[in-house]
Each structure stands twice: as C-alpha cells, then as structure tokens.
Amino acid sequence: MKKGEQTRQYIIGKSAELFNQKGYNGSTIQDIMEATGLTKGGIYRRFANKDEIAVEAFDYAGQILKEKFSLAVTNADTALEKIMALFDVHSDPVHNPPIQGGCPLLNAAVESDDAYPVLREKALAAYEDLLHLVKDILLQGIASEEFKPDLDVESLSSFIVSTLEGGVMASRLTKDNKHIGFVTQQLRVLLTSYSNQKMH
Numbered sequence: 001m002k003k004g005e006q007t008r009q010y011i012i013g014k015s016a017e018l019f020n021q022k023g024y025n026g027s028t029i030q031d032i033m034e035a036t037g038l039t040k041g042g043i044y045r046r047f048a049n050k051d052e053i054a055v056e057a058f059d060y061a062g063q064i065l066k067e068k069f070s071l072a073v074t075n076a077d078t079a080l081e082k083i084m085a086l087f088d089v090h091s092d093p094v095h096n097p098p099i100q101g102g103c104p105l106l107n108a109a110v111e112s113d114d115a116y117p118v119l120r121e122k123a124l125a126a127y128e129d130l131l132h133l134v135k136d137i138l139l140q141g142i143a144s145e146e147f148k149p150d151l152d153v154e155s156l157s158s159f160i161v162s163t164l165e166g167g168v169m170a171s172r173l174t175k176d177n178k179h180i181g182f183v184t185q186q187l188r189v190l191l192t193s194y195s196n197q198k199m200h
Contacts, residue, residue: 007038007042007046008047010036011032011036011038011043011047011053012053012056012057012060013060014032014035015032015035015036015053015056015057016057016060016061016099016104017035017100017101018031018032018035018057019054019057019058019061019107020061020100020102020107021100021101022101023111024054024111024112024119025115028050029043029050032050032053051118054119055118055119058104058108058119058122058123058126059122061104062105062122064098064099065089065098065103065104065126068089069089069133072085072086072088073085073086073133073137078141079137079138079141079144079146080141080146080192080195082137082140083134083137083138083160083187083191084184084187084191086133086134086160086164087167087180087183087187090103090164090167090168090180091177091180092177093167093168093171093172093177093180094171094172094177095177097172102168102172103165103168105123105126105127105130106165106168106169108122108123108126109123109127109165127161131157131158134157134160134161135153135154138153138156139153145196146195146196147191147194147195148194148195148196151194156194163187164183166183167179167180167183167184168180
C-alpha cells in the first residue's frame with residue numbers, strides 16, 4: 001500500500017471512531033485533525049469534505065462489524081446458536097463495544113435523518129444486510145428441521161434485529177449491560193419455543 005493510501009486509511013479509521021463517539025453532526029474537521037494529528041491540508045488532499053470522510057468511515061466501521069458477525073456465526077453450530085452468537089458480539093456494549101463508541105449502525109440510524117441522505121442510505125443498507133443475515137439463519141433452521149416450518153421468518157427477523165439494537169441502546173444509555181443481557185435471555189426463550197419438537 002502506497003504512503004498516500006496508508007494515510008487515507010488512517011484518516012478513515014480514526015474518523016470512524018471519532019464519528020461513532022461524537023456523532024457526524026458533533027464532529028468537526030478540527031476534531032479529525034486532532035484525532036489524526038494531520039493538518040487541514042493533509043486531510044483535504046485526500047477527501048473533498050467531511051461528508052466524504054463520514055461515508056467512508058461508516059463503510060469502514062460497518063465492515064469491522066460485519067466481519068465480527070460473520071466470525072461469530074461461523075463458529076456456532078445450530079441456527080439458534082448462530083442467532084445468539086450475533087448477540088454475543090454486542091454482549092458488553094458499555095465497556096467493550098465492537099467499535100469504540102458503540103454500534104455504528106445504531107448511531108448512524110439515529111443521526112442520519114434528512115440532513116444526511118447519503119449516510120441514511122448507508123445505514124439502511126447495513127440494516128438490510130443484518131436483516132438478510134438473520135433471515136438466512138432462520139431459513140437454514142427451518143430447512144434443517146431445527147425450527148418449525150410455520151415460523152414467520154420476516155416478522156421474527158425484524159424483531160430480532162430491533163431487539164438487538166434496542167438492547168444495545170438501553171445498555172449504553174443506562175451504562176448497564178443488564179439490558180442487553182435481558183433481551184438475549186428472552187430471545188433464547190422465544191427461539192427455543194419455535195424449535196421443532198421432533199428434535200427432542
């Protein structure tokens with residue numbers, strides 16, 4: 001990787017953490033300069049504006065999260081355990097989030113209203129990716145007869161993703177991991193109720 005590209009990636013990585021902690025609105029070019037130790041010229045040589053950095057930084061943070069989810073799912077055996085493994089990625093949102101500042105999808109979704117249409121599109125695509133991953137796992141569970149065939153995949157997938165993000169938000173807001181713990185525990189009970197009795 002050339003020096004210029006290395007610097008560009010360094011700016012993206014530092015900005016991802018900054019935006020994830022202070023928000024896109026709350027972060028300035030000055031903040032990016034302080035986080036990276038670079039001059040304004042050093043930043044603007046590689047990016048047209050803050051919005052361009054924001055989009056690249058979100059992609060970078062989203063890729064890290066995606067890799068953590070993929071690894072967690074790969075290491076789990078059953079469909080139920082794969083879903084629970086997704087929650088394990090966010091098991092300590094207060095002290096050890098997957099990325100400094102919490103869940104980039106949640107943070108961007110909350111902040112990306114009409115003022116940031118490009119960021120909103122990125123957040124929406126990341127949400128749909130996660131939804132698709134959960135749907136696939138549930139469909140595999142039905143195909144392998146782990147789950148009952150009449151399981152409503154669409155509504156349960158939406159519920160699982162909403163529950164995960166809601167649990168992360170409540171834990172970060174209260175600085176107490178018990179909330180993500182509660183939703184994880186209740187989800188296991190719910191998924192177990194959908195398990196196919198033939199397996200027992």
